[in-house]
Amino acid sequence: MSEFNFIHHSTETAFLFPGQASQQVGMGRDVASAYPIARQTFEEADDAVGFGLTQLCFEGPEDALTDTINVQPALLTTCVAILRALEHEFGPRGPASGRAGSCFVAGHSLGEYTALVAAGSLTFADGLRLVRERGRLMKAAGEQNPGLMAAVLGLEEAQVAAVCADATSGGGIAQVANDNCPGQVVISGDLAGMEAAMAALSAAGARKVVPLAVSIAAHSPLMQPVADALRQAIDATPMTSPAVPLIGNTSAQPLTDVNAIRAELAAQLTGNVRWTASMQWLLAAGITRFVEIGPGDVLSGLMRRIDRQAQRETVSSAEHVQAYVASLSA
DSSP: OOSOHHHHTSTTEEEEEOOTTOOOTTTTHHHHHHOHHHHHHHHHHHHHHTSOHHHHHHHOOHHHHHSHHHHHHHHHHHHHHHHHHHHHHHOSOOOOOSOTTOEEEEESTTHHHHHHHHTTSSOHHHHHHHHHHHHHHHHHHHHHSOEEEEEEESSOHHHHHHHHHHHTTTSOOEEEEEEEETTEEEEEEEHHHHHHHHHHHHHTTOSEEEEOSOSSOOSSGGGGGGHHHHHHHHHHSOOOOOSSOEEOTTTOSEEOSHHHHHHHHHHTTTSOBOHHHHHHHHHHTTOOEEEEESSSOHHHHHHHHHOTTSEEEEEOSHHHHHHHHHHHHO
């Protein structure tokens, strides 16, 4: 059972959790100041990772916060601190009266791990250890196989995939890493393949092709050298069936079985984050409210491009926490 009772009182709602690139220096600070339980969450993380993660989140420096090995536990901690502040503000209530299956969780890449904590499948402590190891492994893979990621604006996923395949037919790697929303696709691969693909995509009519400020080629075959080690870490981590279904990144389908969730977490290391398809599945299932929990509003912005009519909310501050809980009582 999830520790977050407020989730079960949020009918026809999907809770969304961001991945890397949503981090910002200062994240979580005002929530930790307003809610002792949130401050305690950061202190737990400091003890678990063995260094001042709280100071890194609140004060930076930005380059250290952005480092893959640090940003993954930092984002998980910030999101869980906000979740716990929401639960504290919500307080004890009776059973939810909404229909079964009216809530879902989803997370973008790293955010999938946070979604599992929110759904009660992973404990915070276990999730923190797992994403710290994931970050360490991904950083090691990036050092072993340097690569790039780039956002492609103005082309759809199928065209981007076809252009990348053609551009790398003679060698190199470039593939779709994230289908974020209509007209925004992220590609990932090695230096040679990305150079060829980026030039070909510009020639094919992309409005912009923008290299991302990351040092690893996530969601590409360049992560394969650490796939076995990550799978072992995933398999060694205790998990239970989630209290609400998770929409998987690579399947864009609801997952409720622990074995399916373990397979999903392993697959998304080198596979495509199918965010557009995931959100479209939720819309078709009758979800009308999309609540992004964590720093920034990246996922809310993507949702606006996927369906402008959907209700979008962000919960990233103490003020947002109070406003969201008040809306549940309205």
